[in-house]
Amino acid sequence: MSCISKILGLKGNKEYILSNNKSVAVEDGGIYKCYEYLITFVRGGHRCGYIALSENHPLNKYNLVNEYPDNFIIKVHGGITLHEESRGEEFGLKENSCKDKWIGFDAAHCDDLPDMNLSKKIFRVQIYDDAFINEMKQFPTVKVRTKKYMINQCKKLIDQVIKYEMENKE
Numbered sequence: 001m002s003c004i005s006k007i008l009g010l011k012g013n014k015e016y017i018l019s020n021n022k023s024v025a026v027e028d029g030g031i032y033k034c035y036e037y038l039i040t041f042v043r044g045g046h047r048c049g050y051i052a053l054s055e056n057h058p059l060n061k062y063n064l065v066n067e068y069p070d071n072f073i074i075k076v077h078g079g080i081t082l083h084e085e086s087r088g089e090e091f092g093l094k095e096n097s098c099k100d101k102w103i104g105f106d107a108a109h110c111d112d113l114p115d116m117n118l119s120k121k122i123f124r125v126q127i128y129d130d131a132f133i134n135e136m137k138q139f140p141t142v143k144v145r146t147k148k149y150m151i152n153q154c155k156k157l158i159d160q161v162i163k164y165e166m167e168n169k170e
Contacts, residue, residue, distance in 0.1 A: 002052035002054075002086065002098060002100040003086035003087070003088035003093060003097070003098035003100055003102075004029055004036035004037065004038045004050070004052045004086070004100075004102075005031075005036055006088060006093055006098065007026055007029070007038065007088060007091045007093070008026070008029045008030070008038070010092060010093075016041070016122060018122075019090040019091055020089075020090055020092060021090070022123070023042065023043045024040050024041070024042050024043070024090065025041045025042075026038065026039075026040055026091065027039045027040060027041045027047065027147055028151065030151075032154070032155045032158050033155075033158055033159070035051050035158040035161065035162075036051065036052045037050065037051045037052075037151070037154035037155070037157075037158065038102075038154075039150045039151060039154070041115070041118060041119075041122065042108075043119065043127065044108065044114060044119070045114025045115050045116050045118070045119040045127060045128070046106060046107050046108035046112060046114055046115070046145070047107045047115075047145055047146075047147065047150045048104055048105065048106040048107070048108075048150075049076075049077075049104060049105055049106075049107075049150045049151075049153050049154045049157070050082070050087075050102040050103065050104035050154070051104070051154055051157055051158055051161070052086065052102055053100060053102070053103060053161070054099075054100055055099040055100060055101065058164075058165070058168065059072070059103070059161065059164065060083075062083075063083055064083040064103050065082065065083050069164070069168075071164070071167060072160075072164045073160075074157070074160060075156070075160065076153050076157045076160070077105055077106075077107055077109075077145065077149075078105050078106060078107065078108075078109045080103055080104070080105055081104060081105055081106050082102060082104035082105075082106075083101065083102070083103045084101060084102065085101055085102075086099075086101065086102050087102065103157070105153065105157070107145035107149075107150065111139070111142050112142070112143075112144075112145055113133070113137065113142050113144045114133070114144070115144045115146075116128060116133060
């Protein structure tokens with residue numbers, strides 16, 4: 001079991017749970033093809049997606065933020081922006097209680113619109129003013145990346161990891 005399952009256990013049926021510093025909320029997560037994934041929502045109004053890799057997973061010998069095996073091309077929204085030890089402590093899990101590593105991506109790029117309604121609901125703040133949001137909405141490719149979109153991206157990432165495993169069996 002990865003830290004993701006433990007965090008989702010803490011969340012239970014609640015709509016979301018906040019990190020210790022109250023800047024990140026766990027919005028959703030689950031298991032897809034035996035891999036665990038997590039969707040978080042940050043104070044700035046953007047979502048992030050993560051999948052857990054076991055501590056001895058072959059991809060952990062790389063830093064997937066900037067280094068890939070020759071035959072592994074990641075196609076996920078914005079590319080991989082995190083590959084490190086799990087972040088369970090942020091949500092109240094004991095230090096070193098998990099040995100997995102997470103790879104993740106975010107929807108905080110130039111064509112990603114912050115979800116200010118959810119940010120106001122969860123964090124009770126508005127990071128960006130309405131004029132800025134309205135200006136961004138003028139561009140046809142700019143949009144809020146929904147929870148459903150991020151779940152689909154996590155599943156797409158898991159499919160790519162599984163394909164890598166299948167092509168590189170020893």
